[in-house]
Structure formats: C-alpha cells, structure tokens
Amino acid sequence: MDKLQAVKGMNDILPPDSARWEWLERTLCDLMARYGYQNIRTPLVEPTALFVRGLGEVTDIVEKEMYSFVDAMNGDQLSLRPENTAGVVRAAIEHSLLHDGGKRLYYMGPMFRHERPQKGRYRQFHQIGAEALGFPGPDVDAELILMCRALWRELGLVEGRDLRLEINSLGQPHERRAHRAALVAHFEAHHDLLDDDSRRRLHTNPLRILDSKNPAMQPLIEAAPKLIEYLGDESRAHFDGLRRVLDAAGLEYRVNPRLVRGMDYYNLTVFEWITERLGAQGTVCGGGRYDPLIEQLGGKPAPAVGWALGVERLLLLLAEAGVAPAPVPPRAFAVLPSPAVLAQALPVLEALRAAGVSVLMHAGGKDGFGSMKAQFRRADASGATWALVFGDEELARGEVGLKPLRARPGEATGAQVTRPLARVAQWAHELLDDNPSL
Known part of the structure; x- marks a missing residue:
C-alpha cells in the first residue's frame, strides 16, 4: 500500500520545532493583551464573493491563488481564506461588533494560497494579525506600528538591523483616481516596455504595476508619477500626524512612494517591515488603513486599520538572527x-x-x-x-x-x-x- 504524504506546500509542524511556534504565540498573546486587543477566530472557509469584493477582482490572489470550490450540498461558491482581514470585517458586520464603539482585535491561524511552494512561502501558511476597527486617526496607525516594534524587541530582534520600516500614504479614492489617470498616461506612452502582467493591469489596476518585482520594469516604474504628489490637505495631514508620532517615539523609517501593498482595499497609511536576511522574501509584516472596506462589504461606513505578519517567515528571520526560545525542561x-x-x-x-x-x-x-x-x-x-x-x-x-x-x-x-x-x-x-x- 502506498504511503500517504501531506499535500505539497502544506507542512507538518513537529516537536521540537512546534515549541518555537508556541513561544511566538504566547509572546504575541501577552503583547496583545497589554495593548487591549482581543482575540477573534473566523472560519477557514468563506464565501468566494467576500474576497472578490474585498480584495479586488483583478488582484493576483483572486485571479490566481485562491483555493475555490462549489459546495456540493447547495451550490455555494466557497474559498479557503487567503487572508483574514476580509473575514474579520465580515464578522464585525454580521455580529454588529461596532454598535458600541471601536474594537481592537487580533487573530492567528492558517491561510491558503495556490502558489509555487518555496522557502518561507507555502500553500498553507500562517498569519498573525491585528485589526483596529472604528478608529479614524493616525494615532491608531502609529499604535499598530509601534506594537510591531514592541513585538520585535520582545522576540529579540532589533529594528534597523534585523528589520526596517517603510511607510507611504495612498491617499483617498479621488486622489488615487487622479494619480491613476497620470499613471495610465505614463505607461501607455511606454507600452512597448511593459511586461505581460503590466499590460494586463494597465486599464484594470495600474497601481499594482508599481509593485512589480520585474527588474526590467524598475526604471520605468521609478519614472512614473508619484501618488504623494496628488495628496490633498487632509491626506497629507493624516500622514504628517503619523510621522510626528513615530518621530516622537524614536522609530526610524523610510518613506517609500512606491509602496502600494497588494490589496485593493487600502487607503491613506500603508507600511511594511522588511528584512535583508531572507533574500527575495523580504516583507515580514505589512498593513495599513482600509477605511472603505467595511462599507464595501455591506456594513455602515467605519474606518479601519491593521497589519498581518507571516509566521513562517518571521520564524525563519528569528533563526537567521540566531534568536531561539530557551528550552523548557520538565521540573x-x-x-x-x-x-x-x-x-x-x-x-x-x-x-x-x-x-x-x-x-x-x-x-x-x-x-x-x-x-x-x-x-x-x-x-x-x-x-x-x-x-x-x-x-x-x-x-x-x-x-x-x-x-x-x-x-x-x-x-x-x-x-x-x-x-x-x-x-x-x-x-x-x-x-x-x-x-x-x-
């Protein structure tokens, strides 16, 4: 009889390695409690429409990476969750979590994307995330970023050496529309230099061209109009407010005008924590503000901001940095x-x-x-x-x-x-x- 094995890209986590996962989870849970964030647990399976509407129909995740299927019982279109922000927002709307004010929530668990497995990037991977729903100001954006710094320090990582912070502002939809028109004009003028993915995105989601990792595209991307040049007074004030708090906290960062993140639901603040220790898989944690998403998924308009980190990638970084939990023997x-x-x-x-x-x-x-x-x-x-x-x-x-x-x-x-x-x-x-x- 043939020996059965795990699905490619979906890995067993065995002792003693599982002790590192438990250590990370305990550290995270303790930190979240100190910041006033409460745990939320959502289903692994959600309606496919949740991600199509939430992430954007022409994103790579929806187009290429979701595990989707038809429920044989009732014909519903379902998907294994590829990320959890949309699921948290869906739960908040369904259960009226914001009826008595904003909520600070966190989650941890497996996500699923159909892609080529490689080191630190798997078909079943795990994320830890924090979401603050109902808070409009840059103070909560800063709180979430500083929470990340506190986590790195508790784990034994050093910001600036093991991780660096990049931030940007995506502004509001009308500002992005003006920038979008300028982007399309720029890329149309250089249509012959675009790769296949960029040509496909040119009239559906040109902002995602800026996130291309194709080296041949970088000079053209660098010459493209910058979104920050199209921000109005309110968007600039929000971004300046965030920067003042980070400066006061002594947190170094780089403003990266090309940082756009991969989901359509972001607005205003976006950020990433990046490492040089893991080669091409450099982003360990990323997030930002997504004020339109709650209304977009059927709820009453409310602001929101959050981040997610990849557990496998963070554990790889900890190993590269020589950080490991002390073994806990029996007494x-x-x-x-x-x-x-x-x-x-x-x-x-x-x-x-x-x-x-x-x-x-x-x-x-x-x-x-x-x-x-x-x-x-x-x-x-x-x-x-x-x-x-x-x-x-x-x-x-x-x-x-x-x-x-x-x-x-x-x-x-x-x-x-x-x-x-x-x-x-x-x-x-x-x-x-x-x-x-x-």
Whole structure:
C-alpha cells in the first residue's frame, strides 16, 4: 500500500520545532493583551464573493491563488481564506461588533494560497494579525506600528538591523483616481516596455504595476508619477500626524512612494517591515488603513486599520538572527522501579501537576521499566531539576525520594531527601524553587 504524504506546500509542524511556534504565540498573546486587543477566530472557509469584493477582482490572489470550490450540498461558491482581514470585517458586520464603539482585535491561524511552494512561502501558511476597527486617526496607525516594534524587541530582534520600516500614504479614492489617470498616461506612452502582467493591469489596476518585482520594469516604474504628489490637505495631514508620532517615539523609517501593498482595499497609511536576511522574501509584516472596506462589504461606513505578519517567515528571520526560545525542561522526572509502584506513584504525580509542577514520568515497556541507573540517565538527559524516586524502601515508609539533579555553578549537587506521599501539597512548592539544594 502506498504511503500517504501531506499535500505539497502544506507542512507538518513537529516537536521540537512546534515549541518555537508556541513561544511566538504566547509572546504575541501577552503583547496583545497589554495593548487591549482581543482575540477573534473566523472560519477557514468563506464565501468566494467576500474576497472578490474585498480584495479586488483583478488582484493576483483572486485571479490566481485562491483555493475555490462549489459546495456540493447547495451550490455555494466557497474559498479557503487567503487572508483574514476580509473575514474579520465580515464578522464585525454580521455580529454588529461596532454598535458600541471601536474594537481592537487580533487573530492567528492558517491561510491558503495556490502558489509555487518555496522557502518561507507555502500553500498553507500562517498569519498573525491585528485589526483596529472604528478608529479614524493616525494615532491608531502609529499604535499598530509601534506594537510591531514592541513585538520585535520582545522576540529579540532589533529594528534597523534585523528589520526596517517603510511607510507611504495612498491617499483617498479621488486622489488615487487622479494619480491613476497620470499613471495610465505614463505607461501607455511606454507600452512597448511593459511586461505581460503590466499590460494586463494597465486599464484594470495600474497601481499594482508599481509593485512589480520585474527588474526590467524598475526604471520605468521609478519614472512614473508619484501618488504623494496628488495628496490633498487632509491626506497629507493624516500622514504628517503619523510621522510626528513615530518621530516622537524614536522609530526610524523610510518613506517609500512606491509602496502600494497588494490589496485593493487600502487607503491613506500603508507600511511594511522588511528584512535583508531572507533574500527575495523580504516583507515580514505589512498593513495599513482600509477605511472603505467595511462599507464595501455591506456594513455602515467605519474606518479601519491593521497589519498581518507571516509566521513562517518571521520564524525563519528569528533563526537567521540566531534568536531561539530557551528550552523548557520538565521540573521533575519520576523514576519508577516497576509497574507495581504505579498505584502509589501516579496520584502523587497528578497532585504535583495540579500544584503547577511539570513532571515527566518514565514509561515502561513490555520488558518492564529498565534499571534505576538507566532511568537516572534519562532523568538527567531530560533537563529536569529533580528526580522523584519511588523506590521500594521509600514507598515502604510512605515516602518519595527527591534527588536534586542540578546545582549552581561551583556548588555540589544536594543530597537526596524524602517527603511524605500523603502530604504532597505541603512540599510541592519546594520543587519550584530555583535552588535545587535542600
């Protein structure tokens, strides 16, 4: 029988690598709580129309990358979510989340895009995102950008060295329309220099030509009209307000007039955190303001801003930068001479775990539990601070042995002591003491 394997570009996350994911998720959840952002969880499958209407019919995601299918039960057109901003907005509209004011939300989970798998870019990939709905000012734009900086610092990354910030303003729709007309005129005048993708986008979404990665297109793109030249007073004031806050916070950034992002729903502020450590896959986190989207998806008009980061890409960056979470070994390792002691040992281990002590129990096999000497080697290799010794002599006295396995530098390992089986709650805290010598 043939061996089944995972779908290409959809990867298993196995120990010990999964510990890095958990560390990142814990760090992120703690940070979000400090900024007042609450978790939201939306379905993996959404109506295809949500992304067509939200992202834009002529975006690469909708045209080329979505996993879409027809529901055999009712004929609905459905898609695996390729991103989650549209899903969060759909949920906010459907459940009237903004009826009592703005909401700060965050999410994490898998997204799906049908593209050629490569390092840091997969068909099932994971994103963490933050969305602030109902807040119109540049102060919240700045808050979200500064939250990213706080995350980099908590993870051990350094802005300016490992990551740099680029920002731009896309203005408002009428300003983009004026800029669009100028862009079309510019590119039409140089039609022979356009690649196939750019020619296709010329009259449907010319702004996306500016995001082309084709090296041959760069001189033509550099000479194109810049959107910032078409911004009105309000758009300029919003962008200047953002820059004042970032300047006051001491955050360095570059204004990139060609930064447009890949979704049609953006307006005003857009930004990206970029690294030089990952080659072509340089954008680790990106986002911006998308004030038109809530109304575009059927809700009452309301402003919104957010960002999303790619988990796989961020973990690659952390590895390149030499940043890794410290391993978290069990606090104690239970040494059992035979299956006969399980009835006495297991209640003790459960009581210790209930008291907050992590305990790894040696597991026996068909040939028993093996020698005590071999178990002590496993206990030491596990990194545990303590060995819990359920020897025959200790159990006969109604006790368990506590043997320190670690000592402070320059100190000898402490001697084994015993504690009563019947009074675990009274001594469990001793195992949590960072000094293993009793």
